[in-house]
Amino acid sequence: MANSYYDPSDLRKFGNITEWSEELGTKFFDYYNKVFEEGALSAREKSLIALAVSHVVKCPYCIDAYTKDGLQRGITKEEMMEAVHAGAAIESGATLVHGVQMMNKYNKLSM
Amino acid sequence: MATKSLKARHLELADHNRQLEILNGGLFEEGELPYFKDKIAEIGEFPLKPRNLEILQINVGYMCNQVCEHCHVDAGPDRKEIMTRETMELCLEVIRNTGAHTLDLTGGAPEMNPDFRWFVEEASKAGIKDFIVRSNLTIIRANKKYHDLPQFFKKHNIHVVSSMPHYTKGKTDKQRGDGVFDKSIKALQELNAVGYGMPDSPLRLDLVYNPSGAFLPSDQAAMERDFKKALKEDFDISFHNLFAITNLPISRFLDYLIASENYDDYMISLVDAYNPSAVQNVMCTNTISVSWDGWLYDCDFNQMLDLKVASKVQHIREYNEDILQNRNIIISQHCYGCTAGAGSSCQGVVT
Ligand code: SF4
Ligand code: SF4
Numbered sequence: 001m002a003n004s005y006y007d008p009s010d011l012r013k014f015g016n017i018t019e020w021s022e023e024l025g026t027k028f029f030d031y032y033n034k035v036f037e038e039g040a041l042s043a044r045e046k047s048l049i050a051l052a053v054s055h056v057v058k059c060p061y062c063i064d065a066y067t068k069d070g071l072q073r074g075i076t077k078e079e080m081m082e083a084v085h086a087g088a089a090i091e092s093g094a095t096l097v098h099g100v101q102m103m104n105k106y107n108k109l110s111m
Numbered sequence: 112m113a114t115k116s117l118k119a120r121h122l123e124l125a126d127h128n129r130q131l132e133i134l135n136g137g138l139f140e141e142g143e144l145p146y147f148k149d150k151i152a153e154i155g156e157f158p159l160k161p162r163n164l165e166i167l168q169i170n171v172g173y174m175c176n177q178v179c180e181h182c183h184v185d186a187g188p189d190r191k192e193i194m195t196r197e198t199m200e201l202c203l204e205v206i207r208n209t210g211a212h213t214l215d216l217t218g219g220a221p222e223m224n225p226d227f228r229w230f231v232e233e234a235s236k237a238g239i240k241d242f243i244v245r246s247n248l249t250i251i252r253a254n255k256k257y258h259d260l261p262q263f264f265k266k267h268n269i270h271v272v273s274s275m276p277h278y279t280k281g282k283t284d285k286q287r288g289d290g291v292f293d294k295s296i297k298a299l300q301e302l303n304a305v306g307y308g309m310p311d312s313p314l315r316l317d318l319v320y321n322p323s324g325a326f327l328p329s330d331q332a333a334m335e336r337d338f339k340k341a342l343k344e345d346f347d348i349s350f351h352n353l354f355a356i357t358n359l360p361i362s363r364f365l366d367y368l369i370a371s372e373n374y375d376d377y378m379i380s381l382v383d384a385y386n387p388s389a390v391q392n393v394m395c396t397n398t399i400s401v402s403w404d405g406w407l408y409d410c411d412f413n414q415m416l417d418l419k420v421a422s423k424v425q426h427i428r429e430y431n432e433d434i435l436q437n438r439n440i441i442i443s444q445h446c447y448g449c450t451a452g453a454g455s456s457c458q459g460v461v462t
Binding site: 076 | 277278322324327334379
């Protein structure tokens, strides 16, 4: 992995970001950890949301982390793949819905 | 999925010395990760000492009708090590005189020992408070001669602790073999039918969950909720508690970790998850484990690594609780498995 932008072992060093800005880093991790606690949504549901979002934002670290997290929680591969599809559907829908803007613009500019 | 033990396949990791060599080398030898010994020394727990003896765990043999991928015993149909009635007699003598309140019979599939029923009958007369049999469930359905096990367990008020890797067929069969899920479900229904596992029933039925792969178990209470809901809704099955157990990096699980190139990451996860507050309650602090041939160990894992108790009393024949209580517990890198996260023991989390 020496010649790659992404190194899987960097994931374990995520916590080190506080070293260069302790206050903001700590605030971020406090917030982050709070978000994933059991709440109105279960930690299990949040893990699936995180997995879907990881794909949408295309973060390989998050994909690894939340695949493992899902396994740890007993989430099945079928559930995980459905979550990824939910993310993908929103993402492609978000692209396509802009097609309306294109159509509007096209129509406005056309005689 | 392999159908034979590492031993029958003459694989390198069937040798406990090789396992210890791997565990103590690599990441640890190079100093990337700290030795367990040094970690517990930091909190004043080295040498680790026994506290109260509460559990006598007896392994009545390595024979099993399954060959699960993660098995730390390397059990299987080809394993012939079986406790003799003579050794059982020695165990009974100890059971009658011991301070332990829990008797925990394990294997392999303990029911496959030909003297299993005789032993249970004799041992149950000894007045032990909690008499556990670790049943893999499928044995109940494996052969006609085992079909009446639920009634037999009930007659002796046995506390049944059964392994169930997941409430879905795919995950369970992958870890434990094709058909295991369906047979386990049937066996659980039969245990329920005689009264086991019902909410107010004194007939205790607990399940053991362990991860089907190179990851740690997550929150035991949440897993128990998920298991209860799924097994009730899908199969009308009830049980009491779910024990979440971490897979220790020994024997077949170690072999799997190495073959799947997960060993380093797994050890790193264990060390990262090291929880000092679990150390006080690791299993070996209140347990003695007896092997099929009567040797004494700090736990079932040390038994598989052939790390006999560090005491002048090493065999059930010369059992002496006072002398044993003075020993130092033998620890190595596999012990990180018992202290990761919420900790792990035969009874699930320890914190
Ligand atoms: S894990 Fe249990 S059921 Fe599976 S092979 Fe080992 S002893 Fe048998
Ligand atoms: S592996 Fe055995 S000796 Fe090590 S901490 Fe766990 S119970 Fe104790």
